[in-house]
Amino acid sequence: MNRRRFLKTALMSAACPVVGKAADAPQFNVQQFNSSIVDKQALTIQGRFGQVINGLAFQQHALLSFAGHQYVSWYNGKRQVCVGRRKLPNGQWETVRFDDYEFHGNDAHDTISLGICPADGTVHLSFDHHGDPLRYRVSKAGVATSPDETQWTSHLFGPVIHELREGHQPKVTYPRFITCPDGRLQFFYRDGRGTRRLHTYDPARGGWSAPRPIIADNGYTNYHTCYGPKNRLHLFWHWRGSGRLCYLYSSDKGRTWRKNDGEIVLRENDGKAVGKKDMHKVTVLGSSSATFMMLGGQYIDSKGRPHEIVWHIPDGVQAQDFEHDWQEWGRPQARYHHYWRDHQGTWHSNILPGPVGSRAKILLDSKNNAYAVYTVNKTDDWDWQIYFSQGELVIATATAASGWTDWKIIHREPGPFLNEMLFDDSRWRSDGVLSLLAQNSPNSPGESTILRVLDLKIEDVPLGNDRD
16 A cells, blocks of 8 residues: 545544345355465565565465366565465365575565466466566466376476567566466556556467557556456556546457447557546546555456445545544545446445455355455554554455345454455356465564465355346
């Protein structure tokens, strides 16, 4: 979190709207059935952006499943880049520790992103950059598609390289690997002072495509993107300082981008990105000047409706510089806001019960009931540099039948946990297991701690259908 302006309440009640409640709301039962240690000595840092380096909301992905195996990436206490795998449902973790590269920084932006290309079974890693030259390595083909025939060693991976296309060495922040519906892989990142670019990996054509610009302006923009039904690619982002949560989608794998009503705002051959001056061309959701805690998570439900969760102080409150009044004004009044789009293209917003903590993730089950996963600091200490370093895991839910108005907390896991909770979306979709990457909080700054994967099952999910 960086310096931001927050809102000062005009009326305390304005910041605490009533959360809707559906009649005869069902009960949910959350059971943790497995806890597996990935690393007993995983890295924590001492930086101006906090102590977390393994497990932050903008990582996409750090934990994922493919072909009956689960994969995870992290930094260990020796500052090595690590990638592990286990056979599901509860096999032992195997670890590759790269000894040819040492992470020297203390910047929480320098996380590791992990991707798998189904088309050729390659495993991809991008790591250690905040406006720095690309650091990327990739495995041999077939590693992920034939895991039982592959010995898990560092020799499977090539060296660290700094370009995806010869002659193009980007400066990278917020790398993301996204699997295409056709089995190819895409790579999104922020280049230089702010332009978001997209490469597509196609092994049949010999590797990575040339980069395409998508979003420009203000080197602080954060974003999330994912595919949903009908091969539609959804993109959310927030331009810092604009106070607006924005949305576009693409039906051709990122070559053409459209706003909410289908109007084309960007074509592949335009040669330029959408910038702040083009705000009228994009779909704007939140308009509060307090949308400051940048994107937490997004999800596309089974009917193709996009969902986003982000926290900010509700509208209707006067602005104030939060820098010296964050404890008094910011934390008590901020709430998680759930934005979602209906079949007619109308956007809605529901508010979760407080208080807020880390940036939340959102996911939906096969019945389109929604779940928010986050950590909340278990003490009243609230330093924005370590704002969730002593967190307990919280799971909240809302039913599709209510239009997601009946948000309530259904589970707490004591922790304390250091990181923002990342989940394995592919395992959730395939067998309904919620696998979460969780690191213990350190007793002293910089102390290495246990990193584990928690496996939970949410039982007695209601059978009610969507209201629409």
